[in-house]
Amino acid sequence: MKVYGVELKSRLLLGTSKYPSLDVMAKSVRAAGAEVVTVSVRRESAQFREGQEFWRIIRELGVLVLPNTAGCYTVKEAVTTAQMAREIFDTAWIKLEVIDDKGTLAPDVFGTVEAARILSDDGFEVFPYTTEDLIVCDRLLEAGCKVLMPWGAPIGSGKGLNNPFGLRVLRARHPDVPLIVDAGVGLPSHAAAAMELGYDAVLLNTAVGTAGDPVAMAAAFRQAIEAGVAARGAGPMQPKEFAAPSSPTVGVAALA
Amino acid sequence: MRLVVNGVEQEIAADTLAAALLRLDYGEAKVATALNGEFVPARRRGETALRDGDRVEIVAPRQGG
Numbered sequence: 001m002k003v004y005g006v007e008l009k010s011r012l013l014l015g016t017s018k019y020p021s022l023d024v025m026a027k028s029v030r031a032a033g034a035e036v037v038t039v040s041v042r043r044e045s046a047q048f049r050e051g052q053e054f055w056r057i058i059r060e061l062g063v064l065v066l067p068n069t070a071g072c073y074t075v076k077e078a079v080t081t082a083q084m085a086r087e088i089f090d091t092a093w094i095k096l097e098v099i100d101d102k103g104t105l106a107p108d109v110f111g112t113v114e115a116a117r118i119l120s121d122d123g124f125e126v127f128p129y130t131t132e133d134l135i136v137c138d139r140l141l142e143a144g145c146k147v148l149m150p151w152g153a154p155i156g157s158g159k160g161l162n163n164p165f166g167l168r169v170l171r172a173r174h175p176d177v178p179l180i181v182d183a184g185v186g187l188p189s190h191a192a193a194a195m196e197l198g199y200d201a202v203l204l205n206t207a208v209g210t211a212g213d214p215v216a217m218a219a220a221f222r223q224a225i226e227a228g229v230a231a232r233g234a235g236p237m238q239p240k241e242f243a244a245p246s247s248p249t250v251g252v253a254a255l256a
Numbered sequence: 257m258r259l260v261v262n263g264v265e266q267e268i269a270a271d272t273l274a275a276a277l278l279r280l281d282y283g284e285a286k287v288a289t290a291l292n293g294e295f296v297p298a299r300r301r302g303e304t305a306l307r308d309g310d311r312v313e314i315v316a317p318r319q320g321g
Binding site: 015016017018019025038039040041042043044045046047050051052054058067068070084087088089113130148155156170171205206216250 | 262263280281282283285286287288289293294295297298305311314315316317318319320321
């Protein structure tokens with residue numbers, strides 16, 4: 001798939017947070033075959049310089065970074081965070097999060113659209129974390145976004161695709177826009193389902209980072225996403241309301 | 257000069273943002289800065305004057321989802 005002119009083979013974007021160690025994080029990124037990882041910017045102490053070692057490992061992995069504006073509740077916070085991230089990571093890419101401050105981590109869609117417009121006008125390439133609401137998504141595209149990242153379920157909830165019907169309609173409305181399910185994915189089957197719906201990629205973190213064996217889970221997600229893409233391309237059967245026999249109905253032996 | 261650096265109030269003998277980073281011993285660490293909520297690009301830190309009570313945020317790459 002292609003996002004902002006960059007061709008990506010992997011359809012799994014992986015977060016770098018919540019792993020038991022940086023070493024496990026690095027191994028998980030490799031096991032996932034991820035070409036893009038999300039990162040954040042956070043306060044750095046002069047004494048401990050925690051971020052420097054993390055940054056060294058990310059550079060060693062040779063992956064593209066997608067900085068986020070996690071923890072931002074206002075447009076101003078998100079824009080300023082994006083500006084700091086652009087300078088630190090030397091990228092125009094920004095995963096835009098403007099979230100509800102009541103602890104739900106739900107996207108503040110109004111703030112997200114406003115921030116998307118400001119950032120797009122300033123040359124950022126915005127990956128907006130959003131709901132699947134069609135009008136919101138239209139506004140984000142009008143604001144300059146060329147990618148959309150609708151949630152599957154609340155961040156870190158692991159619930160999967162809470163509204164596959166809405167996601168399907170969004171896919172149908174914008175067949176040519178790269179669509180990435182971001183947030184709430186818990187199992188590889190959720191990721192496969194997103195790909196079967198025709199989504200271009202999945203972005204996840206908690207499902208791998210907090211798994212009992214993150215490296216194995218990362219590999220499982222990679223396989224599931226490949227399966228979902230292959231299934232989509234293989235022309236899945238249409239579901240029916242009623243049964244249809246799988247075995248021939250002619251030539252059944254009379255054994256009554 | 258009294259500054260609030262990453263949420264902590266401290267006395268720092270520095271009159272520009274660049275000088276404050278040096279005083280705080282950030283050295284060559286990869287960081288970005290904001291002053292009173294506004295981003296200050298690295299190239300402008302040397303000419304960014306500080307005032308008593310200014311809020312400085314110094315951030316670096318970190319894990320994120």
